[in-house]
Amino acid sequence: MIFIAACCILTFALLCVSLSIGKYELSVTESYRIFINILFGRNKVVTMADEVVWEMRLPRSMMAVSVGAGLSVAGAAMQSLLKNPLADPYTTGVSSGASFGASIAIVYGFCLLPSITGQNAIIVNAFLLSLIPSAVMVALNIFKKNTTATTTILTGIAIMYVFSAMTAMIKLLAKPESLSEVYIWSVGTLGKATWDNIGVVTTVVISGSALLMLVSRHLNVSTSGDKLAATLGININALRVYLLVVISFMTSAIVSFTGTIGFVGLAVPHMVRRIIGSENRYLLPASMAFGAVFLLLCDIIARSVGTTGLPVGTITALFGGPLFIYLLIKENKLLKG
Amino acid sequence: MIDKKILAIVVAVVLVVAGIGVLFVFNEGEKPYRSLDRSGRLMVFGNANNDDYLDGEDVSTLEKIIAEGLDWKTEYPLADANQDGVVDENDVEWVKRMVNREKMKIFYVDYYNKEQRVKSLNYPVKKCAVVGTNMLLALQSIGATSKIIGTTGEEKDPTMFSDLSTVFKVSDSSVTRADDEKISTLKNDGLNAVFTMDSTAFVKNEETIRGMGVDVVRMATSNIRDSVSAVITLGYMLELEERAGRYSKFCDDVYKEIETKAGTIKPEEIVTCINVTMSNSIGGLKSDYHEVTEHVGASNLFKEDVVTKKFEIGDEWLLNDTYDADFIIHYKQFPMKNPNLTEIWDSNGQYFTKMNAYKNGKYSIINSYMPLVVRMAYTAQVMYPELYGESYGDVICQYWIDNFQDNMKGSYLASENLLVIDSSVMA
Incomplete structure (x- = not known):
């Protein structure tokens, strides 16, 4: 509880800091003055500075909190479910399906739903196509009895390769400017956050996380082995399907708005597990809380780098990768020592 | 009787003098332009x-x-x-x-990423392949279409390039590539040279192609001085000097007219702008369009020493007061006939909706399928309609079509098609 509380306080502190960070020239005091005045209804969004603080920085930071929390809790659940430390929310092939859908919209302007264009076409395509790999995996678990966790992971990887190949074909035919947009999307960015899409993502993350936490006890048992779970009356196949569906929907919703922000769902649960252990009743909420801190911090760094800032996905990989390796080495030493 | 004779002589003299005069004027009119x-x-x-x-x-x-x-x-x-x-x-x-x-080897100045280098060419070029839209436009304008036996395979505008629809494709869909085996095929059909742009992104396999005995000529066709220079040089290489001379005169005249009018703009009347290429690349000091916007009399506010700098959705840097321009001029290719206005407006404008110029209805998308000189005329029209005239771009565009775009002459009216999309069109 202390860890979660600490993360919440840190999240709030970083949220405040993030309001004054960006490439629009605005002093710290001016940023807060704008924020407070609009928050308490004293001002409306009129000037460019108002718009930057209220319509860009705040939604972006809140999106970082939601996405960080969502990807992390999904990663923690996925690792426990598949009993594989390398599993993450994208193991179901969600990212590759979403990338394919987004690429079609960006390169050809085609949307699976009629009369939708621009950014909305990207979101719709990414969401719908990201569900396909998950659906295959869920169907496999439903219709093929005795499907193991390893089979599930390998299926996800195979689907990922199929979609990646199709995305690569699209990229080969794309104009350079479309390629650039596909790249930005595939790295993952929080820059497209708006009040409208935050509502969608946050609702999905909160409800998805609640559904995952509901079965955290069963998840604990399943990590001890399928046979033990069965003797305790847990239908492991049904649990697997339930979790895959929840995780897939949650991840698809996130990915369709932000692109594939990597490493959060993989690294954060590991970091948290080192601190609070593997008990899923605590691991899931703690991963949520720490994921929010992690992604918000990465986004603050991303906003500050260079003359334009960077997509947050580059920072999560650059920052999270070495940290993850360090933790793994340290963990190994402890185990051997 | 004598009076009648005198009258007849006077009439004859008048007719002869008038005839000589007309002949002189006629010949003067037909006298080739000499720069x-x-x-x-x-x-x-x-x-x-x-x-x-x-x-x-x-x-x-x-x-x-x-x-x-x-x-x-x-x-x-x-x-x-x-x-x-x-x-x-x-x-x-x-x-x-x-x-x-x-027929001989000649040496010329080749452009490679804005650098100049000396290269040789087997003169004259009878059959060529073309990689790059600006190069294609330049060659069309000097009447070289019949000498083009290969071009890139991307989907081209059916109006602008109707005369090239059946030409052999040297790439599947890439706008920058000329595949080795396809060039080799064309070599057997008598290909002399590949004409392309100065950017290194184009024809990266230049050495391989030259190894086949095919010259690769790179020209800068997208800035004011070099675009005219390229046309004159290409005209010589392709034995189309007369047409290239006429086209260069057209360019010189338009540039001069714009320069003269821009010189009359009072300092307090100078408008500010930023220019955009691709979807969201803001043109810096090294961008050719930076020069275009300043040539028409505007002050381009983005003065970083770069070609372009991307402005993604969610980025803040362009929102600073430094770049709070009166106009945003976006150069983008879109169909010459029946463009999908909403799709073009939304997909390109989405990056700039927070900017004051956009909110004030001063964001315009100019069709960059047209040659630089026509794009400049439209740029002038958009920013200074009172000075250049509200249909200045259409006038220049129509002149170019009627005199230099053979496949569109007589079938395309600039005034009846939307070559500039702005908020008034979208209202």
């Missing part, structure tokens, strides 16, 4: 006197250089026709052969 430019726009070595032509004057200039021992390296940089490091009788003989338009 007075002396900046070496014909970038072929042998153009000793730095004008736009390769002729007897170059031979005379060479003889003068040799006789008077003039400093040719600074004053006559194109004098060393055979590129042996000296200017002597051999160059005179070399240029005489060039003046006679003999």
Whole structure:
């Protein structure tokens, strides 16, 4: 509880800091003055500075909190479910399906739903196509009895390769400017956050996380082995399907708005597990809380780098990768020592 | 009787004089345009006197250089026709052969990523392949379509490039590539040269193609001075000098007219702008369009020493007061006929919706399928409609179509098609 509380306080502190960070020239005091005045209804969004603080920085930071929390809790659940430390929310092939859908919209302007264009076409395509790999995996678990966790992971990887190949074909035919947009999307960015899409993502993350936490006890048992779970009356196949569906929907919703922000769902649960252990009743909420801190911090760094800032996905990989390796080495030493 | 004779003589004299006058005027009108430019726009070595032509004057200039021992390296940089490091009788003989338009090796100034380098070419080019839309436009304008036997395979505008729809494709869909095996196929059909842009992104396999005995010519076709220079040089290489001369005159005249009018803008009336290419690339000091916007009399506010800088959705840097311009001019290719306005407006404008120029209805998308000179005319029209006229772009565009775009002449009216999309169109 202390860890979660600490993360919440840190999240709030970083949220405040993030309001004054960006490439629009605005002093710290001016940023807060704008924020407070609009928050308490004293001002409306009129000037460019108002718009930057209220319509860009705040939604972006809140999106970082939601996405960080969502990807992390999904990663923690996925690792426990598949009993594989390398599993993450994208193991179901969600990212590759979403990338394919987004690429079609960006390169050809085609949307699976009629009369939708621009950014909305990207979101719709990414969401719908990201569900396909998950659906295959869920169907496999439903219709093929005795499907193991390893089979599930390998299926996800195979689907990922199929979609990646199709995305690569699209990229080969794309104009350079479309390629650039596909790249930005595939790295993952929080820059497209708006009040409208935050509502969608946050609702999905909160409800998805609640559904995952509901079965955290069963998840604990399943990590001890399928046979033990069965003797305790847990239908492991049904649990697997339930979790895959929840995780897939949650991840698809996130990915369709932000692109594939990597490493959060993989690294954060590991970091948290080192601190609070593997008990899923605590691991899931703690991963949520720490994921929010992690992604918000990465986004603050991303906003500050260079003359334009960077997509947050580059920072999560650059920052999270070495940290993850360090933790793994340290963990190994402890185990051997 | 005498009066009648006198009257007949007077009438005859009047008719003869009038006839001579008409003949004189007619001949004057048909007299080929001769540019007075002396900046070496014909970038072929042998153009000793730095004008736009390769002729007897170059031979005379060479003889003068040799006789008077003039400093040719600074004053006559194109004098060393055979590129042996000296200017002597051999160059005179070399240029005489060039003046006679003999089939021979020539040396010219090639552009490579804005750098200049000396390259050779087997003159004349009878059959060519083209990689790059701006190069394709330049060649169409000088009447070289019948010599183009290959071009890239991307989907091209069916109106603008209707005359090239059946031409062999040297790439599957890439706008920048010329595949080795396809060039090899064309080589068997008599391909002499591949014409492309100066950017290194185009024809990366240049060495391989040259290894096949096919010349690769790179020209800068997207800035004011170099675009005219490229046209004149291409005209020489392809034996289309007369048409290239007329086209260069058209460009010179428009640029001069714009420059003159821009010179009358009072300091307090100067508008500010930023320019955009691709979807969201803001043109910096090294961007060709930066020069275009300033040439028409605007002050371009993005003065970073870069070609372009991306402005993604969610980025803040362009929202700073420094870049709070009166106009955003976006150059983007879209269909010459029946463009999907909403799709073009939304997909390109989405990056700039927070900017004051966009909110104030001063965001315009100019079709960049047209040559630079026409794009500039539309740019002038958008930012200074009172000065240049509200249909200035259409007038220049129509003149270009009627005189230099053979496949559209008589079938395309600029005034009946949307070549600039702005908020008034979208309202």
